[in-house]
Amino acid sequence: MIFFYLLRSDKNKAFEKLFEEFWQPLYRKAYSKVQSEDLAKDLVQDVFVAFWDNLDTLTQDANIPAYLHGILRNKILKIFEKDAVRLKHALQICPADALLDFCSHERFLEKELKLIIEGEVNRMPSRMKEIYVLKKDDNFSIKQIAEELGLSEQTIKNQLQNAYHRLRLKLREYNPDLAVIFLLLTKILFFFKSI
Missing domain, CATH: 1.10.10.10 (Winged helix-like DNA-binding domain superfamily/Winged helix DNA-binding domain)
Incomplete structure (x- = not known):
């Protein structure tokens, strides 16, 4: 993948290219799940922050699209889990x-x-x-x-x-x-x- 080639020469440029390529598909996926533009944008931003934080652990055979979508999926699951906990708590204290x-x-x-x-x-x-x-x-x-x-x-x-x-x-x-x-x-x- 061209990403790993760029990564060897310029980490920031590689990340920027990746961001340009995957921001829109990740945003569309996030929006389809949460139906909120702001929340979807926040989720995608969090995905790229998590990706950047783990950039040094990636290997050449890593499937970058699957990796990014996996991060997004986990973040969406956490939101739904938090919402379920909040609802349960609200019903208990009401x-x-x-x-x-x-x-x-x-x-x-x-x-x-x-x-x-x-x-x-x-x-x-x-x-x-x-x-x-x-x-x-x-x-x-x-x-x-x-x-x-x-x-x-x-x-x-x-x-x-x-x-x-x-x-x-x-x-x-x-x-x-x-x-x-x-x-x-x-x-x-x-x-x-x-x-």
């Missing part, structure tokens, strides 16, 4: 009556969310709807859906991404709070099922 108010409001939002999602799912193109239902209702894996429908796994992923995008747009135009709830739920579930 007073019982506040929790009841929160729960009743959440139940109302959940019913509203379900109706909106069902309506939008019914308006999806037939293949997209079929894939979404197999994933969401029947809990099929992407691989199982691909085998069942005779399609590639990438096609299934694309269809699911499009379905989630449609749902987010619909929820955002109806009620931004519902879009945020839906986004958090689908991103966490989709991320953990894809790893």
